[in-house]
Amino acid sequence: MGRYIVRRLIQSVPILLIVSLISFGIMKLVPGDPAIVIGGPSASAAEIEAIRKNLGLDRPFHVQLGVFYWNLLQGDLGRSLLLGKPVLEAVFERAPITVSISIYSLILTIVFGIAIGILAALRQNTWIDQVATTFALIGVSLPNFWLGLVMIVLFSVHLGWLPTNGYVEFSTDPWRWFRHATMPATALAMLQIGLLARITRSTMLETLRQDYIRTARAKGLPEWKVVAKHAMANVMIPVVTVIGIILSVLISGSVVIESVFSVHGIGSLLGNAILRRDYTMIQGGLLFVAAALMLLNILVDILYAWFDPRVRYDAGK
């Protein structure tokens, strides 16, 4: 197991290197001179020169790259042009909000996704299955930011059940946190619930056809035991593998969802940086998010290998 973890970490080094190169390259995509774009139409020549100098754009490409990596090695992702503080500091300030909503959303996804998927599989071709699969399909087809807006109209404007926007920290007041986080978390979870329900349903159907399930039934085990003990073990495998994808989609979705609900997490931090062309923030933020997701994915893989020893041997080949 230890060897597997080491191998997995070593494998991630070249990918992380390319990820950092891509983040660095994004600023190079800006057509023309980024300093002029950042300065805006009203900036004077001196101001543009100052921006260029500040970002090191006046230096040769290889020096810029060298400086970027030298800073990166010291844990410096640059300084936000807009906020005037280090990118990492800004990200860490906002992270707890996005993380808490994401965890809430992940819990909703796992609980409802798996439950709907299993229910549909166990009642295959009945009306329950029809309703569940239709729900899952609609879930993967709705734009989440639109769903968020519709929920605001329904639950805040008309019914007055939940606040339209804002955020309260869990540690300050768990109940108010729950009221503020429920709509963003649900809007984010909808797509994933659909996705996970579809995967769970098809895996469950596949598993229930296996010989060992027939054996379990033949030896007289009650059906709930067959499903809960024997089938579930195999159903969980693809579920664990998609958790990494789910986390990635959650972070993606948070950019728009946080803007819809005026929640000031990492998503809205990056969204604002993008709209106001704060390139250092975009660069550093993207790199941070990608690296964090990669680490989470490695963690998921390790858990996966822990649960399913076959993976360790396969990966070693």
Add this chain to the structure above:
Amino acid sequence: MDAHDEAVKPRRTPFWRTSTFRRLIRHRSFMIGLVLFGFVLSLAVFAWWIAPNDPNRTAIRIRFRPPQLDRVLLLGTDNLGRNLLSRVVHGAQLSLMIGLGVVILNAVFGVLLGAVAGYFRKLDGPMMRLADALMAFPSILLAIGIAAALGPSAWTAVIALSVVYIPRTARIVRASVLVVREMEFVQAARAAGAGDWRIISRHIMPNCMAPLIVQLSFIFAYAVLSEAVLSFLGLGAPPSIPSWGTMISEGRTYIREAAWLTVVPGCAIAITVLGLNLMGDGLRDVLDPRLKVEQG
């Protein structure tokens, strides 16, 4: 064409007489999806006939008219008195064009890169690491970053979304190429002296089409959804071109008093994506049932 190719070439049956086609038209999800998608497609194709007037024509006197049973005001008007029906059907054009653009770029580059990575083993490692790196970024976030850097436009959206999805397509193509290249008929072609490109294009690729087609239908759906996100954030087409995402973003300000401005374009997106997803499900069931477990 070589003599040996001439000899082994099977007689082609027209597509509509194949069993695949028959199974497709009997597949309920596929047909429902086809109807939904066909509906949106015909809106886009006949936009100039269906739309009552110019989608950008403002008429302040009739602003905020709710949807009603009227040929012109069927979907109502927005904050500037622009006709919502006109804007929705023209928005269909943009969404489908961007979706199609992403699908075409994916088909070309995804296949090319996937085939090269799967066939030439030495290139496999570096190319797949690059794909892994691109896939390490949350998809929409990367698209937003690229679109922001390149500056908002419809082309930018196509390029940004293609960069995001091509690695995923290439991975799927590569996986099928890895299987097919070990098959006997490929070895036979190699023994007969066929070159690498000939083997890839004539012998391997035709046998890798099923998962590719399924993947492309889902990518079309993702592209329509993601384009809406980009336009919603102001990173898609310029405001002069009606786009569903932009319409939702503009309607958002008036969501309390004029909810239809947000609801209508959202439904348009949902119908399109639902249609494409249903078609994708059908294609997957018929062409490549093995994918079912992996994709749900």
